[in-house]
Amino acid sequence: MNDTASTARDSASTDPGGxxxxxxxxxxxxxxxxxxxxxxxxxxxxxFDIRKGEVRSIIGPNxxxxxxxxxxxxGFYQPQEGSIWYNGKTYSPMRPHDAASNGIARTFQNIALFxxxxxxxxxxxxxxxxxxxxxxxxxxxxxxxxxxxxxxxxFVEEVIxxxxxxxxxxxPVGRLPYGxxxxxxLGRALxxxxxxxxxxxxxxxxxxxxxEDMSRFIIDxxxxxxxxxxxxxxxxxxxxxxxxxxxxxxxGSLLADGTPDEVRKNQAVIDAxxxxxxx
Amino acid sequence: METFANLLGVDxxxxxxxxxxxxxxxxAGVMYSLVALGFVLIFKASSVFNxxxxxxxxxxxxxxxxxxxxxxxxxxxxxxxxxxxxxxxxMILLALVVERVVLRPLVNQAHISLFMATIxxxxxxxxxxxxxxxxxxxxxxxxxPDDVTFVGDAMIQDSDxxxxxxxxxxxxxxxxxxxxxRIGRALRAVADDHQAALSIGIPLNHIWIIVWSVAxxxxxxxxxxxxxxLGVQFSLSILALKALPVLILxxxxxxxxxxxxxxxxxxxxxxxxxxxxDAIQTYIYSGFPAAIEEWFAYILALGFLVFRPQGLxxxxxxxxx
Amino acid sequence: MFYREAGQFKTSYAADQQMxxxxxxxxxxxxxxxxxxxxxxxxxxxxxxxxIMVPVLILSIAAMGLNILTGYAGxxxxxxxxxxxxxxxxxxxxxxxxxxFLPVWIPVLVGGLFAAAVGIAFGLPSLRIKGFYLAVATxxxxxxxxxxxxxxxxxxxxxxxxxxxxxxTTILGYHVTGAQAIPExxxxxxxxxxxxxxxxxxxxxxxxxxxxxxAIRDMDIAAELIGIRPLQTKLSAFAISSFYCGVAGxxxxxxxxxxxxxxxxxxxxxxxxxxxVIIGGLGSVLGAFLGAAFIFLLPIFLNNVxxxxxxxxxxxxxxxxxxxxFGAAIxxxxxxxxHGLARLWQIAKEKLRLWxxxx
Numbered sequence: 036m037n038d039t040a041s042t043a044r045d046s047a048s049t050d051p052g053g054x055x056x057x058x059x060x061x062x063x064x065x066x067x068x069x070x071x072x073x074x075x076x077x078x079x080x081x082x083f084d085i086r087k088g089e090v091r092s093i094i095g096p097n098x099x100x101x102x103x104x105x106x107x108x109x110g111f112y113q114p115q116e117g118s119i120w121y122n123g124k125t126y127s128p129m130r131p132h133d134a135a136s137n138g139i140a141r142t143f144q145n146i147a148l149f150x151x152x153x154x155x156x157x158x159x160x161x162x163x164x165x166x167x168x169x170x171x172x173x174x175x176x177x178x179x180x181x182x183x184x185x186x187x188x189x190f191v192e193e194v195i196x197x198x199x200x201x202x203x204x205x206x207p208v209g210r211l212p213y214g215x216x217x218x219x220x221l222g223r224a225l226x227x228x229x230x231x232x233x234x235x236x237x238x239x240x241x242x243x244x245x246x247e248d249m250s251r252f253i254i255d256x257x258x259x260x261x262x263x264x265x266x267x268x269x270x271x272x273x274x275x276x277x278x279x280x281x282x283x284x285x286x287g288s289l290l291a292d293g294t295p296d297e298v299r300k301n302q303a304v305i306d307a308x309x310x311x312x313x314x
Numbered sequence: 315m316e317t318f319a320n321l322l323g324v325d326x327x328x329x330x331x332x333x334x335x336x337x338x339x340x341x342a343g344v345m346y347s348l349v350a351l352g353f354v355l356i357f358k359a360s361s362v363f364n365x366x367x368x369x370x371x372x373x374x375x376x377x378x379x380x381x382x383x384x385x386x387x388x389x390x391x392x393x394x395x396x397x398x399x400x401x402x403x404x405m406i407l408l409a410l411v412v413e414r415v416v417l418r419p420l421v422n423q424a425h426i427s428l429f430m431a432t433i434x435x436x437x438x439x440x441x442x443x444x445x446x447x448x449x450x451x452x453x454x455x456x457x458x459p460d461d462v463t464f465v466g467d468a469m470i471q472d473s474d475x476x477x478x479x480x481x482x483x484x485x486x487x488x489x490x491x492x493x494x495x496r497i498g499r500a501l502r503a504v505a506d507d508h509q510a511a512l513s514i515g516i517p518l519n520h521i522w523i524i525v526w527s528v529a530x531x532x533x534x535x536x537x538x539x540x541x542x543x544l545g546v547q548f549s550l551s552i553l554a555l556k557a558l559p560v561l562i563l564x565x566x567x568x569x570x571x572x573x574x575x576x577x578x579x580x581x582x583x584x585x586x587x588x589x590x591x592d593a594i595q596t597y598i599y600s601g602f603p604a605a606i607e608e609w610f611a612y613i614l615a616l617g618f619l620v621f622r623p624q625g626l627x628x629x630x631x632x633x634x635x
Numbered sequence: 636m637f638y639r640e641a642g643q644f645k646t647s648y649a650a651d652q653q654m655x656x657x658x659x660x661x662x663x664x665x666x667x668x669x670x671x672x673x674x675x676x677x678x679x680x681x682x683x684x685x686x687i688m689v690p691v692l693i694l695s696i697a698a699m700g701l702n703i704l705t706g707y708a709g710x711x712x713x714x715x716x717x718x719x720x721x722x723x724x725x726x727x728x729x730x731x732x733x734x735x736f737l738p739v740w741i742p743v744l745v746g747g748l749f750a751a752a753v754g755i756a757f758g759l760p761s762l763r764i765k766g767f768y769l770a771v772a773t774x775x776x777x778x779x780x781x782x783x784x785x786x787x788x789x790x791x792x793x794x795x796x797x798x799x800x801x802x803x804t805t806i807l808g809y810h811v812t813g814a815q816a817i818p819e820x821x822x823x824x825x826x827x828x829x830x831x832x833x834x835x836x837x838x839x840x841x842x843x844x845x846x847x848x849x850a851i852r853d854m855d856i857a858a859e860l861i862g863i864r865p866l867q868t869k870l871s872a873f874a875i876s877s878f879y880c881g882v883a884g885x886x887x888x889x890x891x892x893x894x895x896x897x898x899x900x901x902x903x904x905x906x907x908x909x910x911x912v913i914i915g916g917l918g919s920v921l922g923a924f925l926g927a928a929f930i931f932l933l934p935i936f937l938n939n940v941x942x943x944x945x946x947x948x949x950x951x952x953x954x955x956x957x958x959x960x961f962g963a964a965i966x967x968x969x970x971x972x973x974h975g976l977a978r979l980w981q982i983a984k985e986k987l988r989l990w991x992x993x994x
Contacts, residue, residue, distance in 0.1 A: 135862030438962025603786030612775030
């Protein structure tokens, strides 16, 4: 729970890039969020924080409210109670456009790519908030209409290189296999150069090799770009290796919060989740 | 400027006149409901928005009139009965063809594709029906009473009353069918949950054929009612478009919604045409043009949508990612 | 062999982002435009220019417009006729009341802008409603607008018949609109609009606005979560789409039918344009042209072909056959090739690339 706790990844990771002091102040605080759907409580009175530069995991059994939590953080769901404090401002509730324009990007549990568009165009949509050309400039492809396209194309090409998806640049994403789609979705989020990246089960349904690739991308994003990451993942090995701190939710309530080691040893967590469902 | 009521030589402020307009509107609404009913049946069972329902009404009516002609040597009762049965057979055949040629190849496609495909069906049927039976206006007379009855000073068309009774019988029959027959229960199961219905072994293809046949039956009844009132003609399919605002008002999945929505639209547009126009012409702007009936239903539905997008009886959908 | 995509290496992103990155395509399109601008007016017959090229080109504009809304932004519209009427009536009003020295393209553009405003008004509900519901909302536009223009004499300068003739106007001394117009002149007038609007459509499709539309079309929730504002995006699609339709409506009245009348823009017109988009190919500018040509030429073809074989088919039967073929073609394309004729054209190009050695 505090800065002195060495992170699991720094000790476990073989990547030499992990440097201490990576983690800074709190940039986001979830404050007493309660979210109901009709009569069903999906989240009840949950609070936790995310520090700059860390990898923060949210775990819990199915139906624990993990995805709903991310949806609240980036404004897709508006909770009945509670607020989000982010970068010095309190949002109650957060709105999707606030989140996106203040550097919160995300990927989705069930891939939410734009199926009819190419990989390139999908990733270009991540730059939309940074494009300012007027409609006329776009219509005639002059001035900023042209220069912005080229400028952002260059950045997007860097993302494409980073994710090693050069070969599928002009393929409509609907035709790509699942693992690659997940990667393109990460690319779209990265193209926005987010401060905070929310990843909803980025490795679900992947084989071991694909998981290793994806883990590597996540570590690289975090360490080389300094991007803060909030991660939902079911693979406990991945979670324990990647995370600096872990939040455990169960039936919409906060069960535990701490370093991977602390969480692993927490009796309530073992009872509710780890000991029963996994390992 | 003379108002419409003055032209008719009626006192526009008479309660009986209001009553008469209201009843006339409600009866027209029953007709819309009959078309909307067919939409709802298909939408509930297959999530297909069947734009062709209106043309199916025209197509059924064309066939019915055509077969009446074919059997014109027979006694009237037999003639009508035979024409009805043969037309129904045509509608079932249509359901089979639609399932095989359109729905099956498009299964799991985006809803909008299926919707556009039903526009294709609509235009094909329009051409096909008129190619076979001709495009001239055909009177349809199967002995539906055409006198008028007076309730107080209000005049009511007997044919409208007859249509209302037939519609009620139809709705009751459908309700019984859905609650007490095996097929009906299967249809309701599919409407509730596609996946679950499939997993307990209800074949989707059969469901589609059955529900399109039932919608064909509803179209035939509607076609006979409309045809008797207005003659069987091309414009029926345009008029049947009024069933769309009815659906919006009532919700796409609700049979009571289709009925109530139809009544509201029917009564609303008739009352608006007479009294709203009259009021605007009298108090606001005397040059205000009439014939707002052409669009009133759509604008009413549109206004309604903004406040309650799921319709009167529809369910609210929670979106997930 | 004659057409190749391979070996076309780009050394800069600018080259790769051109409107037509493949030189062959570029030469072909330039060639088509040159033929359309020079050879057709020079050698085409009057019938060919006036009764085929002009209406097909105008309908292509309308189809491009609907394609922006339905093909790119995914918002189904059955109100195209209404938006075309808005353009036609407003440009008539402007053309008959403006000072003579103003050029005729001004009322056409004003008509388009008016249609765009009307499109925004009827697009407003699209924030809350989708799909079929929206289709019904656009039907409201269709019926309401037609009623409005028909019922309010102001739009037609209180003309007694209610169906006024298109005003005769000139450019460089040549009549380009109205009944006296020279076919070649009005053809070139229309062609100018077509070329400019097609270029704009292509540019928008490859820019931010186009990507926003497609994002909303493919997954509106995800689009919203990456910062695309749904209402603005949808309304921009409605506005620009209606602008195209409005311009098409104005040209239809001014350069083709030479009158301003509601029946030219009834619900049948809305469906025709929708069919052009479906058959031509959703989300394709080329498809708008192919679809417009197909829908407009098929009836002419059906009327003439039996004659060549010495057969005679009554015109009403031809009309019924036409309906059936349209219906069947729509279903066929939705099932077999949802990207329409434009995609078939691409496949033909792929075959051509290998020709004459397909293996």
